[in-house]
Amino acid sequence: MGEPFDLIIQGGTVVLPERVAKLDIGIRHGKIAEISESLVGTVSEVLDATDKLVMAGLIDMHVHLNEPGFGHWEGFETGSAALAAGGCTFYADMPLNGNPATVSTDALKLKAELASGKSAVDYTFWGGLVPDNLDALKPLAEAGVFAFKAFMSEPGGEGEERLRRADDWTLYQGMKRIAAFGGILALHAESDSITARLAEAAVAEGRMTAADFAASRPIVAETEAVNRALYFARETGCALHFVHISSSQAVDLIDAAKAEGLDVTLETCPHYLVLTETDMGRIGPAAKCAPPLRSGDAQEALWEQLSNGRIDMITSDHSPCPESLKNKTGQTFMEAWGGISGAQNTMELMIGEGHVRKGIPLTELSAMLSSSPATRFGFGDMKGRIALGFDADLVIIDPSNRYVLNREHLYQKHKHNPYLGREMLCRVVRTISRGVTVYSMEEGLKHSGAGQWAPKTTKRRDPL
Numbered sequence: 001m002g003e004p005f006d007l008i009i010q011g012g013t014v015v016l017p018e019r020v021a022k023l024d025i026g027i028r029h030g031k032i033a034e035i036s037e038s039l040v041g042t043v044s045e046v047l048d049a050t051d052k053l054v055m056a057g058l059i060d061m062h063v064h065l066n067e068p069g070f071g072h073w074e075g076f077e078t079g080s081a082a083l084a085a086g087g088c089t090f091y092a093d094m095p096l097n098g099n100p101a102t103v104s105t106d107a108l109k110l111k112a113e114l115a116s117g118k119s120a121v122d123y124t125f126w127g128g129l130v131p132d133n134l135d136a137l138k139p140l141a142e143a144g145v146f147a148f149k150a151f152m153s154e155p156g157g158e159g160e161e162r163l164r165r166a167d168d169w170t171l172y173q174g175m176k177r178i179a180a181f182g183g184i185l186a187l188h189a190e191s192d193s194i195t196a197r198l199a200e201a202a203v204a205e206g207r208m209t210a211a212d213f214a215a216s217r218p219i220v221a222e223t224e225a226v227n228r229a230l231y232f233a234r235e236t237g238c239a240l241h242f243v244h245i246s247s248s249q250a251v252d253l254i255d256a257a258k259a260e261g262l263d264v265t266l267e268t269c270p271h272y273l274v275l276t277e278t279d280m281g282r283i284g285p286a287a288k289c290a291p292p293l294r295s296g297d298a299q300e301a302l303w304e305q306l307s308n309g310r311i312d313m314i315t316s317d318h319s320p321c322p323e324s325l326k327n328k329t330g331q332t333f334m335e336a337w338g339g340i341s342g343a344q345n346t347m348e349l350m351i352g353e354g355h356v357r358k359g360i361p362l363t364e365l366s367a368m369l370s371s372s373p374a375t376r377f378g379f380g381d382m383k384g385r386i387a388l389g390f391d392a393d394l395v396i397i398d399p400s401n402r403y404v405l406n407r408e409h410l411y412q413k414h415k416h417n418p419y420l421g422r423e424m425l426c427r428v429v430r431t432i433s434r435g436v437t438v439y440s441m442e443e444g445l446k447h448s449g450a451g452q453w454a455p456k457t458t459k460r461r462d463p464l
């Protein structure tokens with residue numbers, strides 16, 4: 001008889017990287033110790049997962065938890081609680097909208113101190129590329145930032161030390177520097193020139209509705225910015241990652257660049273796949289984000305790209321704010337804060353709409369939700385898949401539990417969200433972080449604060 005297990009998850013439908021099968025998973029010291037059709041052995045706890053899906057926990061590489069400075073918008077404790085309740089076991093915090101933004105090692109240190117002991121699950125930090133911090137990039141990478149992010153359009157936000165837009169010079173020089181130490185630069189790719197001029201004209205003419213907002217950030221603003229960034233990547237050899245891609249046209253450009261041999265990846269978000277421009281008008285500012293939600297046809301084209309394997313990963317882009325910034329009396333759609341507070345909904349939306357409704361294989365969805373982001377960003381030896389020796393970071397989903405989302409379900413600080421009132425087609429019933437249950441549907445959040453800043457385990461050039 002071998003060493004006892006701490007936990008056996010029994011009889012679940014387990015989503016492995018290559019196949020889905022009814023299996024038992026044995027967990028020991030926070031790691032996946034055995035996977036087999038029928039596990040026997042001494043064990044402290046057995047969890048019955050019959051008729052449930054057992055998947056690698058969501059790896060959400062795009063969330064804004066806003067500390068330091070804007071903890072009243074969202075913080076590590078509440079933000080990570082929402083993530084955990086949605087099946088996420090590892091996340092990457094963006095360099096904005098905290099104040100200071102994560103653009104220096106001092107700011108990183110401050111952020112890390114604030115996160116320590118507060119997060120329900122493991123995490124890591126993005127650094128920012130801004131006009132005046134070229135010399136800080138390498139020190140940031142050495143201090144543990146796993147990759148960098150720059151905005152090609154105005155990020156908005158408040159505070160003197162908020163993140164600033166990167167002009168072309170900064171992008172070009174930043175990519176040279178980042179390429180030199182083998183880093184990755186992520187881009188919010190929308191043309192500032194196009195979006196700023198269109199927004200200015202709309203405001204001047206009093207065109208302030210959701211449809212006007214969408215028209216002020218057209219797909220061409222995205223494709224132009226993607227093209228320009230790819231051009232600099234060719235010149236500099238810098239690896240790129242495009243965040244929240246909203247259009248099939250942008251996916252095509254990035255796909256062509258991959259075929260050409262550029263080291264580039266992209267993500268999209270559930271909101272571009274399950275909500276449209278029309279929903280944005282119906283729901284109001286809770287559904288406002290940049291790039292904006294698109295037409296039904298554009299959305300279908302994005303699903304098509306996803307089915308064809310052209311979407312590398314899915315992220316929430318949880319970009320929270322107090323409700324007052326969404327629905328202040330007299331405030332127009334155009335003036336409301338842009339950002340969707342979807343931290344908790346990624347897994348249920350993608351499994352529900354992608355698998356239950358559209359029949360996309362669970363192995364493919366799991367790659368986009370977990371293994372690809374882990375691999376791309378250097379965590380792929382430890383996280384993101386159900387395999388021997390990996391962290392026991394797991395989510396258990398009940399595919400027959402449909403429910404209507406309401407405010408009481410949400411763990412985030414401010415309970416607004418474009419999915420309230422929507423029927424979810426499956427439900428996260430348990431989230432396990434390094435072998436310990438951090439959330440269960442019956443008991444809610446447990447063991448808050450045990451999440452750790454996880455180090456990279458591989459170099460970034462691992463192929464997806």
Ligand SMILES: NC(=O)NC(NC(N)=O)C(=O)[O-]
Nearest residue numbers: 064155188289290319338339
């Ligand atoms: N300042 C932000 O948080 N912006 C975010 N907001 C969105 N996507 O609407 C983002 O990621 O660009």
Ligand SMILES: [Zn+2]
Nearest residue numbers: 188243244290
């Ligand atoms: Zn963005």
Ligand SMILES: [Zn+2]
Nearest residue numbers: 062094317319
């Ligand atoms: Zn974002």
